[in-house]
Amino acid sequence: DAxxxxxxRHEVTEMGQEVTLRCKPISGHNSLFWYxxxxxxxxxxxxxFNNNVxxxxxxxxxxxxxxxxxxASFSTLKIQPSEPRDSAVYFCAISSGGPYNEQFFGPGTxxxxx
Amino acid sequence: xxxxxxxxxxxxxxxxxxxxxQCNYTVSPFSNLRWYKQDTGRGPVSLTIMTFSENTKxxxxxxxxxxxxxxxxxxxxxxxxxxxxASYICVVNLEGQAGTALIFGKGTxxxxxx
Numbered sequence: 001d002a003x004x005x006x007x008x009r010h011e012v013t014e015m016g017q018e019v020t021l022r023c024k025p026i027s028g029h030n031s032l033f034w035y036x037x038x039x040x041x042x043x044x045x046x047x048x049f050n051n052n053v054x055x056x057x058x059x060x061x062x063x064x065x066x067x068x069x070x071x072a073s074f075s076t077l078k079i080q081p082s083e084p085r086d087s088a089v090y091f092c093a094i095s096s097g098g099p100y101n102e103q104f105f106g107p108g109t110x111x112x113x114x
Numbered sequence: 115x116x117x118x119x120x121x122x123x124x125x126x127x128x129x130x131x132x133x134x135x136q137c138n139y140t141v142s143p144f145s146n147l148r149w150y151k152q153d154t155g156r157g158p159v160s161l162t163i164m165t166f167s168e169n170t171k172x173x174x175x176x177x178x179x180x181x182x183x184x185x186x187x188x189x190x191x192x193x194x195x196x197x198x199x200a201s202y203i204c205v206v207n208l209e210g211q212a213g214t215a216l217i218f219g220k221g222t223x224x225x226x227x228x
Contacts, residue, residue, distance in 0.1 A: 042203075042219065091157050091158075100146055101215070102160055102163060103160075103216070104160075105158050106157050107156055107157050108155075
């Protein structure tokens with residue numbers, strides 16, 4: 001969990017409600033990633049930013065999902081309207097590049113949509 | 115299709131015993147292979163990273179091997195401890211790409227019992 005703060009850690013909401021997940025990376029990175037993890041599909045990349053600019057959002061499942069990174073120390077992932085199939089653990093990860101492009105994950109937000 | 119397959123899906127061993135987890139991949143072009151440990155309720159944490167020219171790398175009681183010819187990797191855990199109970203995820207990095215380059219396996223869940 002080094003270097004990444006995610007909030008909330010747990011979120012329970014009803015179908016149709018808007019959900020906003022937050023990520024606060026510690027400085028020293030240049031890339032930020034949003035992942036979704038489910039038992040069935042494992043970890044899936046949703047979107048990633050490089051120097052605060054969205055580079056690839058091809059993993060975003062549909063228009064109900066959107067992500068922003070207004071500055072280097074904050075990013076949000078929004079789901080509107082939420083659906084039960086969105087229930088998963090959402091991770092934010094950061095990377096400073098380098099030869100291995102190593103990524104450091106936050107603790108995740110467990111989302112349950114009823 | 116780029117894929118990472120892990121086996122077994124789950125494993126139960128007694129404390130103090132050794133175990134080996136397997137990872138087969140069909141990813142090309144290959145850059146590096148990582149093993150992550152994910153404790154329950156936490157984000158994945160990197161254990162080892164190997165490039166195609168490295169065939170073994172150790173991190174304490176964890177030793178990863180890589181056979182780039184057969185596209186297989188293994189993670190060997192020596193003298194297991196209760197704290198080794200976790201999910202172990204094999205991840206392959208596509209060469210030449212940054213954020214969207216990671217192909218994740220679904221993980222092996224290891225339970226170490228006393």
